[in-house]
Amino acid sequence: MQRFRPFDHLILLLGAAFLVTPVVMAFMSSTHAATEIHMNGLFLSPGGEGMATYEKVLTQKGGFTGTVTGARMVMNSTILGLGFALGKVVVSMLAAYGLVYFRFRFATPIFWMIFTTLLLPLEVRIMPSYQVMSQLHALNTYWGLIIPLLASATGTFYFRQFFKSVPDELLEAARIDGAGPVRFFLGVLVPLSRPMMAAIFIIMFVYGWNQYLWPMLMTTDERFFTLMRGIKTILQVWIGSQIPDYNEAFALAVLAMLPPLGVVLAFQRLFIKGLTESDK
Amino acid sequence: MAEILLEHVGKTYPGGTQAVSDVSLSVADGEFIVLVGPSGCGKSTLLRMVAGLEDISAGTVTIGGRVVNRLEPAERDIAMVFQNYALYPHMTVRENMSWGLKNRRIPKDEIAARVEEAARMLELHPYLDRKPRALSGGQRQRVAMGRAIVRQPAAFLFDEPLSNLDAKLRVTMRGEILKLQKRLGTTALYVTHDQLEAMTLADRLVVLNGGQIEQVGRPLEVYHRPASTFVAAFIGAPAMNLLDARIEAGHLRLAGVDLGRVEGEARAVTLGIRAEDLQLLQSGGLPFRIDVIEELGAGRVVHGFVEDQPLCVSLPSGAELPAQLHLGVAPEALHLFDAITGKRLPQSVHRSAKVRA
Structure with missing residues (x-):
């Protein structure tokens, strides 16, 4: 066993404090009244307004039309996050399966074409994507929000590398065992990829959950607003007096953090396995 | 089936x-x-x-x-x-x-x-x-x-x-x-x-x-x-010894020693001898210089040279060996191969009428 090293612990404690303090501060501040925050700045101690604030955030109808509540925004974000994550896992697995296991002309150039799109952020193609979806009358729909972002170079790349590391003999054994392409995929590759799928799922869920620019472009109907937009609109729209509702913004931010946290906690063992393990 | x-x-x-x-x-x-x-x-x-x-x-x-x-x-x-x-x-x-x-x-x-x-x-x-x-x-x-x-x-x-x-x-x-x-x-x-x-x-x-x-x-x-x-x-372990030998005047010769009678005209051949077919002689036979001895427990494999050609011999374990050995081999146990193509030759070796080996 290693000796206890106070200095190492000090560094870890400092690092943890550095990362956690802002989160704690946001949570504590969300339990105070907006005016208090306005006068005294942020808080590190709990206040008395917590329950009321969260209830208000979740149920109060806001926006211009008065139809969007916090709960609705949580639901929209969840649909977006899950749709993204599931869709990306499925699409990139199928793409990688095709690239690795089927011999077709230009497979390698096609892969590199996909791979180079890794270098391009979404913002580069955001206007063309918007136009396509707009012509398909997909603005203000869930599928319009999700589908254009489903193709994932990162996911395809990860799965391709993973499939390449699967021994060829497994495919050969499966062929002799009478498994066609579909059965080999579903019966052997998918179960083997479970840790990998979990890793990609988490990354993509958080990515989808945190989308801001794309939903803002694609949705004008407030019923499709996501949490990320809600936080922003609170500060702009929900101004009752002259003081912005800081506490509500903080409450929403805290709420926005919980689902990704839940997903990470639920999948963390598989996640680590997926990123580190190569034992097959 | x-x-x-x-x-x-x-x-x-x-x-x-x-x-x-x-x-x-x-x-x-x-x-x-x-x-x-x-x-x-x-x-x-x-x-x-x-x-x-x-x-x-x-x-x-x-x-x-x-x-x-x-x-x-x-x-x-x-x-x-x-x-x-x-x-x-x-x-x-x-x-x-x-x-x-x-x-x-x-x-x-x-x-x-x-x-x-x-x-x-x-x-x-x-x-x-x-x-x-x-x-x-x-x-x-x-x-x-x-x-x-x-x-x-x-x-x-x-x-x-x-x-x-x-x-x-x-x-x-x-x-x-x-x-x-x-x-x-x-x-x-x-x-x-x-x-x-x-x-x-x-x-x-x-x-x-x-x-x-x-x-x-x-x-x-x-x-x-x-x-x-x-x-x-x-096939076989240790691998069969393959040596350059000659057929001269109806006799198979290796390192100047007559190993037996064989038909055919004078030519170079590759001679194959399994390590376990070689025996120790008191004198005469093939002069063998020991290089390395591998002890296997049940027996030993002795590596060495006949003139400058490597050869290995399987011998029972036991007594100390001198640096110079004399080896004999039954003519029936000899294999002849074409020196160039490596294919087996049809001739077989017979004991010389007058055994000089």
Whole structure:
């Protein structure tokens, strides 16, 4: 066993404090009244307004039309996050399966074409994507929000590398065992990829959950607003007096953090396995 | 159960590499055939062509009277055991064995019965619900065999199945494979680079070299009458000694010593002598200078030189050896090969009327 090293612990404690303090501060501040925050700045101690604030955030109808509540925004974000994550896992697995296991002309150039799109952020193609979806009358729909972002170079790349590391003999054994392409995929590759799928799922869920620019472009109907937009609109729209509702913004931010946290906690063992393990 | 027929089978890879050329072989029903050769001799390629995992570039492969050249592996009625076992890591032993049957839509209770039977034969019962990860190498190999057995195929194909096991386990598994194959009476094609494995398992050996058949025959036949220097050096341990000798005036001469009478005109030949055919003489014979002695316990292998040609001799353990030995060999135990082509020469050596050796 290693000796206890106070200095190492000090560094870890400092690092943890550095990362956690802002989160704690946001949570504590969300339990105070907006005016208090306005006068005294942020808080590190709990206040008395917590329950009321969260209830208000979740149920109060806001926006211009008065139809969007916090709960609705949580639901929209969840649909977006899950749709993204599931869709990306499925699409990139199928793409990688095709690239690795089927011999077709230009497979390698096609892969590199996909791979180079890794270098391009979404913002580069955001206007063309918007136009396509707009012509398909997909603005203000869930599928319009999700589908254009489903193709994932990162996911395809990860799965391709993973499939390449699967021994060829497994495919050969499966062929002799009478498994066609579909059965080999579903019966052997998918179960083997479970840790990998979990890793990609988490990354993509958080990515989808945190989308801001794309939903803002694609949705004008407030019923499709996501949490990320809600936080922003609170500060702009929900101004009752002259003081912005800081506490509500903080409450929403805290709420926005919980689902990704839940997903990470639920999948963390598989996640680590997926990123580190190569034992097959 | 079926015979396998290879007719002028060849494999050329894109790019022109010829891995196998013009191999013809007929395997009888229930026969255990071992394909043996050094790495890169095309033995695995040949097996994989029979399995359907490689395209056949030339010739035809017939299994059980059916030309299978264009059939998928699953349709060829064969089962294969791989070197690295290729078990499905996410399935239990039971699932590993039954998956292939399930894919063939065999009824559930039939599958259960076959798995049960195979598990009994291979003593796999305690492990049926474990994953391969939790098994030792030998047990994994058994599961791979089980997966082949439950299929009840026309032929078993083995691709170096014992290479990943330690030496002791290899001997045990070798015995088990042989027993199992005899009991089931299923035709088997077995690829190995280990000549000992080949000798002990085979009904008939096929020695491959550079993608071509060098010799086909029963193990002892191949051992006693190797068709070429390649086979001579490959089969048997320690490898047969190959020395440059000459036929002069009806006598075979090595290092100036007359080893016996032989027909034919004067020429250079390659002389093959097995290490165990050499004996110690009190005097005369071949002068032998010792270099290294390998003690094996039951015996010893002595490496040294006759003039400047290396030679090894198997001798019983025991007494200290002097640096210079005198070796004798019975003329019948000598093998003659063409010095250039390496092919076996038809002549045999006879004892000289007046023994000078």
